Structure formats: structure tokens, C-alpha cells
Amino acid sequence: MDEAQTTGTVFRVSGLTRVYRTGAVEVQALRGVDLALAEGELVVLLGASGSGKSTLLNILGGLDRPSGGRVFFRQTELTRASDRALTAFRRDHVGFVFQFYNLVPSLTARENVALVTEIARHPMRPEEALERVGLGARMDHFPAELSGGEQQRVAIARAIAKRPDVLLCDEPTGALDSATGVQVLEALTAVNADLGTATVMVTHNAAIRQIAHRVVRMGDGQIKADERNETRLEPREVSW
Numbered sequence: 364m365d366e367a368q369t370t371g372t373v374f375r376v377s378g379l380t381r382v383y384r385t386g387a388v389e390v391q392a393l394r395g396v397d398l399a400l401a402e403g404e405l406v407v408l409l410g411a412s413g414s415g416k417s418t419l420l421n422i423l424g425g426l427d428r429p430s431g432g433r434v435f436f437r438q439t440e441l442t443r444a445s446d447r448a449l450t451a452f453r454r455d456h457v458g459f460v461f462q463f464y465n466l467v468p469s470l471t472a473r474e475n476v477a478l479v480t481e482i483a484r485h486p487m488r489p490e491e492a493l494e495r496v497g498l499g500a501r502m503d504h505f506p507a508e509l510s511g512g513e514q515q516r517v518a519i520a521r522a523i524a525k526r527p528d529v530l531l532c533d534e535p536t537g538a539l540d541s542a543t544g545v546q547v548l549e550a551l552t553a554v555n556a557d558l559g560t561a562t563v564m565v566t567h568n569a570a571i572r573q574i575a576h577r578v579v580r581m582g583d584g585q586i587k588a589d590e591r592n593e594t595r596l597e598p599r600e601v602s603w
């Protein structure tokens with residue numbers, strides 16, 4: 364596979380903290396995270412349950428704000444952005460993929476993707492997005508007529524159709540068996556390689572680490588390890 368385009372930094376975070384307060388209880392979800400992610404990089408974010416992976420991903424994507432520290436997307440400091448600017452950042456630059464696909468059941472695959480392309484600034488055609496994830500032959504199927512892995516690939520097509528600069532995936536294979544999950548990983552690695560979309564993939568599944576350019580491991584709200592893979596495996600070489 365191609366090397367990551369390492370010119371330039373897409374995200375830079377420093378001293379990031381996030382405290383959740385529920386009544387009298389305080390949870391320190393992030394305890395000082397420093398991280399820079401390169402343009403075009405495919406990063407797998409590993410860590411035990413509760414280690415802060417989703418919290419970090421949500422802050423990168425502008426879905427949440429940190430309690431302290433700074434976050435930059437390229438030259439823009441997200442931690443200084445107004446709510447309106449943060450919404451515009453999400454809309455224009457970020458694609459999200461979650462564990463559950465959140466497709467509209469009464470719309471076909473093509474129509475689910477078109478919901479996004481109709482409001483994006485420079486979208487690809489829904490057909491192109493679906494072809495990129497290997498669903499060219501299933502465009503007129505409804506979600507109930509698709510397998511879990513196919514539905515997740517529709518969700519990926521929906522996320523990439525607006526040509527986001529970054530793709531943030533939270534447990535994208537979490538609900539899938541190994542063979543189906545591999546197809547989803549193939550779609551994600553193809554998008555990363557073909558479009559150069561910087562991708563962060565949160566997972567519990569350590570086997571998936573081998574498909575990444577880089578593996579970041581979190582523990583207890585901190586980064587415990589940050590390693591570059593010397594060699595990468597194709598998704599079909601991975602199983603769990």
C-alpha cells in the first residue's frame with residue numbers, strides 16, 4: 364500500500380483534558396493528551412473500555428469541547444471557534460462513521476447518500492461514493508435488504524460523499540463478524556489510499572492495528588504508546 368502523505372498536519376492537540384461531571388461525580392476522561400495527526404494518515408486508536416478513545420474522537424470531530432488544552436485543525440484553532448464555526452467545521456471537513464449505521468430505513472442506499480450530497484459544497488455523486496465502497500450493484504436496495512457490513516459501507520459512502528478532509532470512525536466493525544468487518548476495512552483503506560482522507564479509527568480490536576500507518580494506544584485518559592507500522596497488512600490478511 365501507499366505510504367501516508369506525511370506533508371502537513373491535519374490535527375494538532377496539546378494538553379487536552381476532558382472532565383465529565385454528573386452530580387457530585389467527576390470523571391477525568393482525558394488527562395493531558397498531546398497528539399499530531401498527519402494529512403493522509405490512517406491511524407488506529409486502541410485502548411481499553413473507558414480509556415478516552417471516543418472522547419478524543421468526538422473532540423477532534425467538533426462534536427464535543429475539551430475542558431482544557433488546545434485543538435487545531437490545520438491552521439484553525441477549534442478550541443476558540445464559536446458554536447456556529449464548529450458546526451461549519453463538522454459539515455465541511457468531517458465524515459463520521461459509527462458502530463451503528465443510522466441509515467434511514469425508508470430510503471435506498473443511493474437516497475441515503477444523496478441526503479448528504481444535496482447539502483454538501485463539492486460532493487461526489489452518490490453513485491461514485493457507493494462504487495468506492497464496493498456497492499455499485501446494490502444502490503437501489505433498502506437498508507433492510509442489505510447485510511450489516513453492506514449497511515456500514517453505505518454509511519461510509521454517506522460519510523465520504525462530501526469529500527471530507529478527515530474521516531472519524533468509532534468502532535466501525537464493532538457490530539460485525541470478521542469476514543464482514545474485513546469488507547468494511549477494505550472500504551476504509553481504499554478511501555484513505557485513493558482520496559488521501561486522513562482517517563482515525565477507534566477500535567477495541569487489536570487485530571485491526573496491522574492495517575494502519577500508525578497505532579496510538581490510550582489508557583486512563585492518556586496516550587500510552589504511539590507507533591508507526593513498518594509494514595501494513597491488507598484487511599483480508601486480518602481476522603479476529
Ligand SMILES: Nc1ncnc2c1ncn2[C@@H]1O[C@H](COP(=O)(O)OP(=O)(O)OP(=O)(O)O)[C@@H](O)[C@H]1O
Pocket residue numbers: 383384385390391392410411412413414415416417418419567
Ligand atoms: N457523557 C458522559 N458523561 C459522563 N461520563 C462520561 C461520558 N462520556 C464518557 N464518560 C466517561 O469518560 C470515560 C472515557 O469514556 P470514553 O467513551 O471516551 O472511553 P472509550 O475508550 O471510548 O470507551 P469504550 O471503548 O467503552 O467506548 C469513561 O470513564 C466514561 O464512563
